[in-house]
Amino acid sequence: MGHCHKWGQKFIDFGFRLTAARECIFEILLKTDAHLSAEDIYMAIHKINPAIGLTTIYRTLELLEQNGIVRKFEFGHGRAKYELNEEYEGKKHHHHLICEKCHKIVDYSEFVKEEKEYIKKAENGLEKKYGFSIKDHLIDFYGICPDCKKE
Amino acid sequence: MGHCHKWGQKFIDFGFRLTAARECIFEILLKTDAHLSAEDIYMAIHKINPAIGLTTIYRTLELLEQNGIVRKFEFGHGRAKYELNEEYEGKKHHHHLICEKCHKIVDYSEFVKEEKEYIKKAENGLEKKYGFSIKDHLIDFYGICPDCKKE
DNA sequence: TTAATAATGAAAATGGTTTTCATTTTCGTT
DNA sequence: AACGAAAATGAAAACCATTTTCATTATTAA
Ligand SMILES: [Mn+2]
Ligand SMILES: [Mn+2]
Ligand SMILES: [Zn+2]
Ligand SMILES: [Zn+2]
DSSP: OOOOOHHHHHHHHTTOOOOHHHHHHHHHHHHOOSOBOHHHHHHHHHHHOTTOOHHHHHHHHHHHHHTTSEEEEOOSSSSOEEEEOGGGSSOOSOEEEEETTTOOEEEEOTTHHHHHHHHHHHHHHHHHHHOOEEEEEEEEEEEEOHHHHHO | OOOOOHHHHHHHHTTOOOOHHHHHHHHHHHHOOSOEEHHHHHHHHHHHOTTOOHHHHHHHHHHHHHTTSEEEEOOSSSSOEEEEOGGGSSOOSOEEEEETTTOOEEEEOTTHHHHHHHHHHHHHHHHHHHOOEEEEEEEEEEEEOHHHHHO
């Protein structure tokens, strides 16, 4: 385990140990472009290392989230979904398109310029008016996906 | 129960019965400007009519949600929160400012003009590119509220 | 009034997530 | 290499918001 990607070093710097389970969970998140639940990850990891338990998945995901390595989403369809923070994937800043029927989640990165303009203005104004220190934002669009429209 | 506000008529038109419990839940949502959980509503209703059970609260909220009368939010702090749809309150279109520490939720209605511009452009573009029929959107800002900053 | 249907409360079940606890692994120090 | 403290782990149990079940009650239309 001597190599240590940049995230691994960051992880160690935080004071945590870089175990097989943790590396494996990170790798799974890195390879996918989907939004995985804890159980999705558990099933994926089970093929590689059946000894790793679901509890460890939950614990690792919480750890990763608290240290800004993964983002946790509660879209309200039963289970939380996780994805690697944008800086760790090749991904750009993005938001989500959510199908109200089949619960499919699609990333989109369009209209960033317009978004930035609106967000910057809103953030500044809201910080001033409501006294919040704003750190993050979330934009979701809800609708019906093309597959579900066919039915 | 002969009077029947506009929402009540709408409710009956949908084919449902306008019972005491349902009216009471609606009234509670109408009077508050907070974002209530099912249990918040249960506790509020309990003082007025202790016979109404928590199950009815959940069932009514689901019914109201499915018919566009209330909006359900899963902010990810354990329990879902409900608020009356904008058209039923005196409220304008609004979004949320969420404190990551104390989980306080603040409504804001500022920057609607800028928001509309961005949303319209994004919606049109995304519908075209991803084939979704977009029906709704959600914008949240996350940060630290003024009270939590003091500590 | 009557019968069909809808709504209800209490209790039990559900299911994703967290906690507990005994055991194992890791890592800095000998 | 061996040691010992601290961290990480898995299995099982607990948790807890929400849903389901089911027997009873309320509402409605005829
Ligand atoms: Mn995403
Ligand atoms: Mn609100
Ligand atoms: Zn769909
Ligand atoms: Zn706060």
